[in-house]
Amino acid sequence: MPNTPAKILYIDDDPALGRLVQKVLGRQGRDIIHVTGADDGLERLKDGDIDVLVLDHYLADRTGLAMLEEVAARENSPPVVYVTGSTEAAIAVAALKSGAADYVLKTVGEDFLELLSNAIEQAIETSRLRKARERAEREMREARERAELALAEVNHRVANSLALVAALVRLQMSAVTDPAAKEALAETQGRISAIAGIHKRLYTTDDVRFVEIDAYLGNLASDIQATMSLDGSAADIRLLAEPLRLPTDKAVSVGVIVNELVTNAAKYAYRDREAGEIRVKASQIEPGKIEIVVEDDGIGWMGEGKIHGTGVGSRVIAATASGLGATLAYENVARGTRARLQIEI
Template identity: 55%
Template sequence: MTKKLLYIDDDFGLVRLAQKAFDRAGYEVVHASDPEMGLVRLAEGDISGIILDHYLQSYTGLSFLEELNRRGIPTPVVYVTGSSEAKIAIEALKAGAADYVIKTVGDEFWPLLLNSIEQALENAELRAARQLAEQEILAAKERAEILLAEVNHRVANSLALVAALIRLQVSTTEDAAVKNALAETQARISAIAGMHRSLYTSDDVRSVDMNRYLSALVSDIAQTMSKDGQELNIECSLDSIAVSSDRAVSAGMIVTELLTNAIKYAYPDGAAGAIRVKLERIRDSEALLVVEDDGAGYNVDSPAQGTGLGSRIVASMAKSIGDGIRYVPLESGTRAEVHLSLHP
């Protein structure tokens, strides 16, 4: 299909020459002698590009460029002026012109103008294609995020169902060792389910808000591990830090294991005491994760009181998100620290 160019100039003779020159190149040139007529013709549509003369009766082309910008009309404009002053060309480019051509009386004017308008049209097509591609990418991203949120929702619900079945199994068994093992398993499942729950309720499915995630996780663990209506004194001090989902679940598993151990062993014989869970940003790329208590204390060289699985989980997860776990000596109690690298 022949592309139409709108030539705005009050020199009818020059426009007729333009029509002949551009017709040979496969373009149709339509004429407007002033900006008002140009705007009317643009409103009719099917104009691919504009050739705009600087000197018009009672106007300059700069005022027309300003009007195009005000109306948000993206049609590319090649500015034509008979002046050799660079200032006019610069003002035209600043006002939105795609290019400019100096009007001359020689034969080189028309090839220069044709080349300029073709480049302007090509660039406009590339911009339009890029904008369309960006819109399609954005739409695809939004669809993927909606789908991923739904997947996280279903996974979280399925894991919650598994945790509920394990809780039911705990209530039907009399063996204390079995009860403890099932309660620990339930807490681990809850840690993973909580991460998926945080993802599908988040505006950004690529990251997890650790404040919200760990707060909910600690509450679930306290409910799971409490015995006979026991009130657990668990204090949380958590900065709002966003991390990727894989790092979040590793941190969640660490908190799960350390917190369940503190609940079981820090205060034997029903003694009361506090357990503190902390997450503090210490620099842009690093946070400090702490679980501590004021209880019986923990000797890293002593044999594990249970299966030792929890300690192996903590050691593995701590290395995957930082430089491992460190137990800080205290006069009374246990303090476990993990430096969490916020970026892989």
């Protein structure tokens, strides 16, 4: 099937030149529509089938610049080649600033028609490339939106499945009488819940690439607090977090580490003494680096020496921090324990 000729709307109040342009450019396979006034041109543009508008500067009812402003304000307006018989550079500059794709100096002879033909061809090609780019960007955007919807559904299902597993572990814990087994199951349930919390954040966010870490840590602290209350612990968890975003894969590791640090503090920091406070702080210390501090006012531990419990939690913390490429340090404080985690983002 032959290609449809490009439709060119030529607005010029010179009927003789209009016929010449129709004749010469028509031979080149273009459909030239000539009108002599701006109003007629604007009316013809409403059909929406014009590929290029050729606009003369001097018109009977207004200047081409005045009409160009009206054309540029319309949606999906065609590219404009501006034609002027004036040698004033200011006119050409004004036309380009107002949205014209190109301009041609009107002269006597074949040079004008050749330049006009080349400008029209360039405008058609530029418009074609622009539309192709916009179409590709639109398709990519739609594909991404479909993928994000699918990923949100996956995260929803994973979060629900992990919540179910955590509930089953909790149920199993209630049926166990051995204290060590109970503690191991409780720790396992806490780790599962921490990871489930990440997936829950992901299916409620607009960008699955990142997690609002301050909101996530707030939910995590609430979950740990609720679990501690069920187990009879009265330690109070307080969160002091700046609005921060972390890539999803790093947020999962941070959640696991914070869960272990807070759980360990809840179980051991206030052993044999009145329960106190556990503070979780999150802040950006410099561009591209954040730190999370977990501290308490309990018996104190520097990350070495005798380990309370099985030591699994400490090994989980060390392995996860190493995999995250983060630095974890226990600081020497007058009272209690302070663990400082620094992460590159």
